[in-house]
Amino acid sequence: MRLHAFAPLGLVYLGLLFGCTNASVMNESTKDAVSTQEVTDALAQVRSSQSYVLQPGDLVDIRVYMEDNMNRVLRISGNGTVTFPLVGNIKIAGFSLEQAEQNLADRLTTYIRQPQEYGNKTVYVLGQVSKPGSIQIPPEKQLTVLEAITSVGGFTDIANTSKVRVLRMEDGKQKSMDVDVSQITKQGNKSLDIALQPGDVVFVPQSLF
Numbered sequence: 001m002r003l004h005a006f007a008p009l010g011l012v013y014l015g016l017l018f019g020c021t022n023a024s025v026m027n028e029s030t031k032d033a034v035s036t037q038e039v040t041d042a043l044a045q046v047r048s049s050q051s052y053v054l055q056p057g058d059l060v061d062i063r064v065y066m067e068d069n070m071n072r073v074l075r076i077s078g079n080g081t082v083t084f085p086l087v088g089n090i091k092i093a094g095f096s097l098e099q100a101e102q103n104l105a106d107r108l109t110t111y112i113r114q115p116q117e118y119g120n121k122t123v124y125v126l127g128q129v130s131k132p133g134s135i136q137i138p139p140e141k142q143l144t145v146l147e148a149i150t151s152v153g154g155f156t157d158i159a160n161t162s163k164v165r166v167l168r169m170e171d172g173k174q175k176s177m178d179v180d181v182s183q184i185t186k187q188g189n190k191s192l193d194i195a196l197q198p199g200d201v202v203f204v205p206q207s208l209f
């Protein structure tokens with residue numbers, strides 16, 4: 001699979017594309033329920049990827065908030081740099097994803113205004129989706145479960161679309177909500193497509209045949 005993780009810096013999102021094993025494998029003993037360990041493992045995998053130190057030859061996916069024409073998939077050159085619009089050559093090898101994002105964001109703020117309070121609205125989309133990782137709730141706009149899943153490339157072929165789980169902390173306690181996305185997409189039942197809140201974890205389990 002591809003591990004694609006975004007750290008919430010607000011202006012720039014830098015994803016690392018590389019081969020890895022899938023940590024979110026469905027427990028054979030649980031057909032309907034999503035175990036806490038599954039979610040914990042998937043979340044840890046995404047967060048650990050953000051501390052990965054970039055190397056020459058790595059393929060990175062760089063996205064700029066509200067500037068889709070600047071989005072690029074680039075390979076880090078032998079001298080540790082990539083060439084990016086407006087800033088030219090910039091060194092990112094030897095930095096973590098978060099450090100590289102901050103470096104690039106600092107360079108770009110000369111040309112692009114930093115969105116206010118954007119970095120505090122992170123949600124995680126994990127499990128059987130194309131690009132598990134963290135994404136942002138857009139300013140002054142809702143982000144629904146289906147929109148979040150779509151933004152990370154949609155479901156994998158083995159996803160259980162009727163058992164999507166949203167985990168949310170409320171008053172210090174974890175709340176769990178199941179969302180049948182198949183009813184939203186196939187039957188048009190938009191009332192099931194709940195709006196996400198900062199800190200929510202959306203977990204898509206594997207379908208057991």
